[in-house]
Amino acid sequence: MSRKKKGLILLGLLLIAAALFLVAYNIHEEMAAKEFIKNVVIRLQETVSETKSESVIDEKDILRGEIEIPDYILSPGMDMPAENIEGQDYIGLLAISSLELQLPVISQWSDSLLKIAPCRYSGSPYMDNLILAGSNYKSHFGKIKNLRVGDRVTFTDLDANVFIYEVAELYILTSPSFEQMISEECDLYLFTRTTGGQSQVIVCCERVQE
Numbered sequence: 001m002s003r004k005k006k007g008l009i010l011l012g013l014l015l016i017a018a019a020l021f022l023v024a025y026n027i028h029e030e031m032a033a034k035e036f037i038k039n040v041v042i043r044l045q046e047t048v049s050e051t052k053s054e055s056v057i058d059e060k061d062i063l064r065g066e067i068e069i070p071d072y073i074l075s076p077g078m079d080m081p082a083e084n085i086e087g088q089d090y091i092g093l094l095a096i097s098s099l100e101l102q103l104p105v106i107s108q109w110s111d112s113l114l115k116i117a118p119c120r121y122s123g124s125p126y127m128d129n130l131i132l133a134g135s136n137y138k139s140h141f142g143k144i145k146n147l148r149v150g151d152r153v154t155f156t157d158l159d160a161n162v163f164i165y166e167v168a169e170l171y172i173l174t175s176p177s178f179e180q181m182i183s184e185e186c187d188l189y190l191f192t193r194t195t196g197g198q199s200q201v202i203v204c205c206e207r208v209q210e
Helices: 002-054 059-064
Strands: 083-085 088-096 102-107 119-122 130-133 151-158 162-173 188-193 200-207
Touching: 002 083, 002 088, 002 102, 102 188, 151 188
Parallel strands: 130 188
Antiparallel strands: 083 088, 088 102, 088 151, 119 130, 151 162, 162 200, 188 200
């Protein structure tokens, strides 16, 4: 066997080894993120439960007409309440029952934060313009491409206000960019990139009143 052929074989083996290492690293990283998220969800659920217990409506208040109007209705432009957990501020919980997902949402976004949990890209549920970005981990937004029109999505803030949405449209795009797809018609956007980053998955949700 010539030296050139041996070199090509060695190069091929090195590339295979590098690919296997990358796959193993990504799996490990996703599993660690999934475990971390479980603990954050528990912490935030406790916060929401405490808030609910503090705001139980008394029948006497109803009779006196003293029902308290939520702050976000009186002031939609207010900052969202947040809880700091291990150095990151979280603003609530996102639940997608059809995908069996319950996820914490970080108040701001960056590429590094997306590896921890879904992030608020911009907007607020109070203004009906919330945009959430997530990584393509299966435990994050990797499965949102499987959502169907009519599927329910809920967001619960730390004041225990629950916002209910239904999937209205779903796009898988190679172009244009996500920013060009944003419109005021959707009250909630979820978006991520497919594995390899070649396409963007965008889910448009409309708020429903119950």
